[in-house]
Structures are given as C-alpha cells and as structure tokens.
Amino acid sequence: MKSLFFCSILLITFASCKKVVCDEGLYSREEISQSALYGAGDENIDESNLVIKTQNDWDDLILKMDAVNDESSNFATIDIDFSTHMVIACFDEAQSTGGHSLEIGTVQHDGSQLSVQVIKTSGEGLVTQVITQPYEIIVIDRCDDNVVFN
Numbered sequence: 466m467k468s469l470f471f472c473s474i475l476l477i478t479f480a481s482c483k484k485v486v487c488d489e490g491l492y493s494r495e496e497i498s499q500s501a502l503y504g505a506g507d508e509n510i511d512e513s514n515l516v517i518k519t520q521n522d523w524d525d526l527i528l529k530m531d532a533v534n535d536e537s538s539n540f541a542t543i544d545i546d547f548s549t550h551m552v553i554a555c556f557d558e559a560q561s562t563g564g565h566s567l568e569i570g571t572v573q574h575d576g577s578q579l580s581v582q583v584i585k586t587s588g589e590g591l592v593t594q595v596i597t598q599p600y601e602i603i604v605i606d607r608c609d610d611n612v613v614f615n
Contacts, residue, residue: 490574496601502536551608568586583615
C-alpha cells in the first residue's frame with residue numbers, strides 16, 4: 466500500500482512538471498547588450514557561456530556585472546518573463562588590450578538541441594592598452610532542451 470501511495474505521488478509530481486516544447490529552426494532574439502566589461506576582471510566573471518532561466522540567476526549576473534561599473538544601466542531591458550523566455554549570456558576571457566569583440570551568431574534548434582554560435586574576434590593594428598572582457602547578452606524564447614555552444 467505504501468509503495469502504491471509513493472508511486473502515485475511520483476507520478477503526480479512528474480506529470481505536473483511542464484517542459485517547454487521547443488520550436489525547430491532559427492530562433493529570433495532580442496539583444497540586451499553587446500559590449501565589454503572594463504573592471505580588469507574584478508567582476509569575477511570567467512570566460513563562459515550561460516543559459517539563464519530564473520530571475521535569481523539573472524539578478525546574480527547583473528549584480529556581478531555591476532560590481533565595478535553600472536553596466537546594466539546600458540541594457541535594453543532587465544525585465545525578463547522567465548516563464549516564456551530565457552537569457553543567453555556569453556563572456557570572453559579578459560583581454561589585455563581593446564579591439565576584441567564577442568558576438569552571438571545564429572541560434573537554431575535542430576529537433577533535439579539548441580545550438581548557439583559564438584563568434585570571437587581580436588583587434589588588429591593599433592589597439593588601446595586597457596583590460597577588457599567582451600560579452601553579449603540576448604533573450605530568446607524559452608527552450609528546455611539541451612543548449613550547446615559552438
């Protein structure tokens with residue numbers, strides 16, 4: 466009897482979890498910001514590709530990014546409805562000179578996973594002698610499938 470009760474509870478729990486069905490094909494996106502951090506690494510954000518699906522994680526990232534400079538004041542928006550959207554944030558490693566950039570290219574679902582293209586470029590010729598950390602942050606429709614960065 467106890468095992469029947471336990472199985473019923475598990476079934477109800479898993480049935481109540483809603484997985485967002487992901488659309489196949491290219492995803493439209495809204496840019497939140499594409500820039501560089503200038504805190505000489507004091508923001509403590511490593512080179513990383515992040516998928517943010519909760520308000521708490523989003524608030525934590527904004528807090529880190531604003532640790533040295535008020536970076537989020539330049540964002541197109543900070544209000545995200547995480548029930549329908551998610552944030553993709555890509556950060557390059559800290560660079561010893563300016564002229565570097567990072568861009569999120571195509572975001573596409575192939576039927577089983579979401580692929581995010583990350584494009585990094587470095588400065589050529591004369592560049593500023595300042596520590597920078599290029600990044601881009603976008604918001605897209607929520608997808609609960611696996612996300613891969615390439």
